[in-house]
Amino acid sequence: MEIPQQSVQDLMEVGYLAGGYGYFKDAIAIFEGLSAVRPDSEYPHIGLAMTHLGMKQTEDAVRILRDNALPKNPENPLTKAFLGLALMQAGLNGESESVLNQVIDDNQNETAVELARNLLAGT
Numbered sequence: 001m002e003i004p005q006q007s008v009q010d011l012m013e014v015g016y017l018a019g020g021y022g023y024f025k026d027a028i029a030i031f032e033g034l035s036a037v038r039p040d041s042e043y044p045h046i047g048l049a050m051t052h053l054g055m056k057q058t059e060d061a062v063r064i065l066r067d068n069a070l071p072k073n074p075e076n077p078l079t080k081a082f083l084g085l086a087l088m089q090a091g092l093n094g095e096s097e098s099v100l101n102q103v104i105d106d107n108q109n110e111t112a113v114e115l116a117r118n119l120l121a122g123t
Contacts, residue, residue, distance in 0.1 A: 015044075016050070034047070040072060046065070059090060062087060062090055075108075077113070081119075100119055
């Protein structure tokens with residue numbers, strides 16, 4: 001069954017909202033479902049990782065980004081920026097700084113670069 005891209009985007013937003021409001025089980029279900037219907041996309045895995053960060057499960061978030069999101073698109077600067085965030089929250093500051101500086105140096109995505117700069121600046 002093909003799901004329209006707009007529906008996928010809407011569900012991604014709902015997943016982020018659910019996680020942001022503490023509905024972690026619902027967010028996980030949404031992102032896992034999206035990863036099933038878009039198996040080649042890294043974005044549902046990013047959402048799942050951010051949900052785990054919200055649950056204070058930093059090691060799980062790092063693992064999801066490294067093992068599931070990055071292999072889908074190793075050059076995605078947003079994935080790398082979120083990995084930098086997860087590493088930072090896991091207390092792996094050296095690794096985090098390295099990843100975030102790479103995002104800034106590569107300068108491939110304005111949003112990712114801004115996120116990386118803000119994280120490194122502590123804002």
